[in-house]
Amino acid sequence: MKKNKIAVALVGMVCAMTLAACSPSGNEELVTMKGDKITVGEFFQEIKKDQNVQQSLQNTIIFRVAENAYGKDIDKKDIEAKLDEVKAQFGDTFEEQLKSAGFTEASYKDSVIKPQLAFDKMLDAHVDVKDKDLESVWADFHPEVDARLISVKDKETAEKALEEINVGTDFETVAREKSEHASSKDKGAIKFNSASQELPEDVKEAAFKLKNDEMSEIITSKQMDQMGQPVESFYIVKMVKNQEKGTDMSAFKDELTKIAADAQKADQEFIPAVIGKELTKANVKVTDDELKNVLSAFVEKPKEDKKEADSKDKDKKDDADKDEKTTETKEADKEESK
Structure with missing residues (x-):
């Protein structure tokens, strides 16, 4: 892919x-x-x-x-x-x-x-991040943590990995040998916060509850694949360094600002609106008649085009009204002839 x-x-x-x-x-x-x-x-x-x-x-x-x-x-x-x-x-x-x-x-x-x-x-x-945006992000924010991760696609492999760790094999060794996540090359080392997209929400939530050096049980996560079908993945997380956010929001202002900015850019209306503003500012004009609508998703039609379209709509309405009146006249004539 x-x-x-x-x-x-x-x-x-x-x-x-x-x-x-x-x-x-x-x-x-x-x-x-x-x-x-x-x-x-x-x-x-x-x-x-x-x-x-x-x-x-x-x-x-x-x-x-x-x-x-x-x-x-x-x-x-x-x-x-x-x-x-x-x-x-x-x-x-x-x-x-x-x-x-x-x-x-x-x-x-x-x-x-x-x-x-x-x-x-x-x-x-x-992007325009306001204080209210930071406060909204802060409500569900968890700071970045250092952890080790094992991620596999079948439960049997996850169970074998957990068993090896429980009998004394280093988590790092098992992660390197069995994990299918990209972090396996670094012995499972991974960093993430509450806004990270790399891990499913339920895996992050379970990880944030761990104390330093504590390991989770097998975490089962259900996600949709590219065909829209539900698939299960299995995770084991070992917390290396967790941290609480405390009460001082200003200590994490940079992280909160980035999360809020990313959220704005992820809004489906944001990018088309920005493109439209920039195209207008650059005075972009498509001169080929057959290609003039290539930017119609981002910019409004010129006023001349709007007037022409409105005129056509008015003509259509007038024609429809005439047809309706003609039909009514014919019906009336029929009634009189009876």
């Missing part, structure tokens, strides 16, 4: 680059044949009708606007850090995916990572 995600992302960028390279008025010959030819302009006229191409154009516009406005704030260290993160996520398949999509590491950083970081900064610029 990871391979598919990066492939889709990379191919999408390639499509966008292809569309951007074309021009509706381009007379350059793209294909020649006996007695005929296909120009760049003709090719553009065909591909621009495709929904995937229109989606790629939409993405290209949005990311270009973000990069123009916020790209100057991106540090090279941020780009390298993101690249390292992606490499770690996809492991040995990363180079293969880059090559198959026609990217080098340098072009991937310029064409994918930098625009994405600029987009993230664009969202951050519109």
